[in-house]
Every structure is written in C-alpha cells, then in structure tokens.
Amino acid sequence: MKLALWQGTSPAADLDRACAEAETALAAAAAMGAAALVLPELWLPGYNRPDLPARALPLDSAPLRRLASAARAHATALVVGYAERDGDRLYNSAACFGADGGLLANYRKVQLYGPREHALFTPGRSFATFPLGGQTVALLICYDVEFAPHVKALADRGVRAILAPTANMAPFTHVVRHTVPAMAANHGVSIAYANYCGSEDDLTYVGGSLIAGPHGEVLAQAGDHPALLIAEIPPRDPARLSTQSADLRAIE
Known part of the structure; x- marks a missing residue:
C-alpha cells in the first residue's frame, strides 16, 4: 500500500484555497498510485486562526462535500483535519473519505494540547x-500519536x-525526528x-x-517547505517486530 501526505502552509481561513490545494495534491497522489492522502491538522480553516470557533464546519458542509467529491473523482482516499461544529460543541477532527467519496471515519482528537485547545475543543x-x-x-491527530498507550491500543x-x-x-522538532519513528518501531505500525x-x-x-x-x-521526510510525500509501506518482518507488548512485566 502506498500512502501520501501533503505538507503545506496554513490556508489562513481561505477555504477555496485549502480545497484547491488539496485537490491538486490528491490528483498527484492518485497518479502515483497512493491509496490515501493525508492533510495537516485543522486544514479547514487553518490551525492557529483567532476566530476559529466562528469558522468551524459541520461534517456535511460544502467544503467537506467538495473534498469527498475530489476523493471520488481521483479514486483515492483523503484524510482532512477540520474544526468540527456539532451543536454547541467544537471538536478538533479528521474525516477520511474513501475512494468512492463515502465517509470511512470521522475522528475527534482525544489528547488536546495546551491551554488554547482545551479552551476551544471538547x-x-x-x-x-x-x-x-x-x-x-x-x-x-498530532499530540495523540505521542501517547504510547493509544498507539499500542x-x-x-x-x-x-x-x-x-x-x-x-517550534521548538518540538524531536517529534518528527525521533518520537514518530520510535512509536512506529515500538508498536509495529506505519505512521503518515x-x-x-x-x-x-x-x-x-x-x-x-x-x-x-x-x-x-x-x-520519506519533508524539510521546511511545501512538499508532497509518497511512500510504499513495506510488509512487516516478523523477525524485526518489537515484542514489548508480550514481554511487558507490570510493576504493582
């Protein structure tokens, strides 16, 4: 299975730009045979927007329908982070639309990071x-992957x-340099x-x-500029898989 991801600058609340950029990346990923493309956290409308609650979207909103249509048009799954409005609650969410445009999953971030996220999101x-x-x-989503119990589960x-x-x-460069590869190795999973x-x-x-x-x-790894990454996920080698879960001795 090939996986792809798009690293870009914040759309800065320009939803048309956000969707157009996603569509361009999705077309390229599809042409190279990727099963899915992953976009950054809160891609709609951008992570650090001061008026984010006012810009939150329901799952059935027009921008998300547009991206679902793009996934169907390119027969490639798409994961998009977005600020989800559900009644009076706001969630830091990620939706995955399948190759047929149907909703495969809508996930809400469990491990909110810092005072701002805790103030904004459920x-x-x-x-x-x-x-x-x-x-x-x-x-x-983001901070979630730094928690070994979640990856293990x-x-x-x-x-x-x-x-x-x-x-x-910044300054948390250790996450991309060390934490994510270590989580993958310790639990035998690939991570995009x-x-x-x-x-x-x-x-x-x-x-x-x-x-x-x-x-x-x-x-595959990007630098500090916009980039489209695509990589073939190799099969797991039983001889190289971590045995931590089986070997753990609990201390009471």
Whole structure:
C-alpha cells in the first residue's frame, strides 16, 4: 500500500484555497498510485486562526462535500483535519473519505494540547479504525500519536497504519525526528504524519512531515517547505517486530 501526505502552509481561513490545494495534491497522489492522502491538522480553516470557533464546519458542509467529491473523482482516499461544529460543541477532527467519496471515519482528537485547545475543543472519546488498501488503519491527530498507550491500543486491534494530521510547531522538532519513528518501531505500525510548514500568526511550524515504516524506518521526510510525500509501506518482518507488548512485566 502506498500512502501520501501533503505538507503545506496554513490556508489562513481561505477555504477555496485549502480545497484547491488539496485537490491538486490528491490528483498527484492518485497518479502515483497512493491509496490515501493525508492533510495537516485543522486544514479547514487553518490551525492557529483567532476566530476559529466562528469558522468551524459541520461534517456535511460544502467544503467537506467538495473534498469527498475530489476523493471520488481521483479514486483515492483523503484524510482532512477540520474544526468540527456539532451543536454547541467544537471538536478538533479528521474525516477520511474513501475512494468512492463515502465517509470511512470521522475522528475527534482525544489528547488536546495546551491551554488554547482545551479552551476551544471538547475532547474525543473513541478511536476510529477502518479498512483501507486491504489493511486496517486508524486516525490519530498530532499530540495523540505521542501517547504510547493509544498507539499500542490501536496495534492491539490489528491496525497496521496510522494516518495523522498534525500542526507540530517550534521548538518540538524531536517529534518528527525521533518520537514518530520510535512509536512506529515500538508498536509495529506505519505512521503518515502530515504537518504544516511556515508560520501562522505567532506559531512557526517545524515541517518535517514523514512516513515511517513498521520498523521505525523513515521512508520519506519533508524539510521546511511545501512538499508532497509518497511512500510504499513495506510488509512487516516478523523477525524485526518489537515484542514489548508480550514481554511487558507490570510493576504493582
């Protein structure tokens, strides 16, 4: 299975630009045989928008319908981070539209990061797993993937790839350099981690989006400029898989 991700600058609340950029990246990913394309966290309308609550979207909104249509047109799944409005609650969410344009999953970020996210969003309460390319995959968002219990729980459910929109900002370069590959290796899962680059208001994003294989190998990694990454996910080698879950000795 091939996975793709798009690392771009924030759309800065320009939803037409956000959708057009996603459509261009999706067309390129489809031409190269990717099963799915992953966009950054809160791609609609951008992560660090001061008026984000007013710009939140319901799942059936026009921009999301447009992206679902693009997934169908290119026969390639698409994961898009967005600010989800559900009644009086706001969620940091990621929707995955399948190759037929249908909704495969809508995931709400469990591990909210920092005072701003906690003030804005209601945390999610469940994982989202679904079949893709003959494998079981899951969605996590940014900070979620830094928590080993979540990655382990998904691996224990048979998940073989995690698709992760993110908005990883300076100075946290260790996440793209070390944390994501280590999580992949320790739990035998591939991770596609799609970040922003550039700046947005008072945040500078570290870029470094990557696709890590199930043994922690970095299959593709971006620098600090816009980039489309595509990588073939290798099969898991039983001789190289971590045995931590089986070997763990609990201390009481």
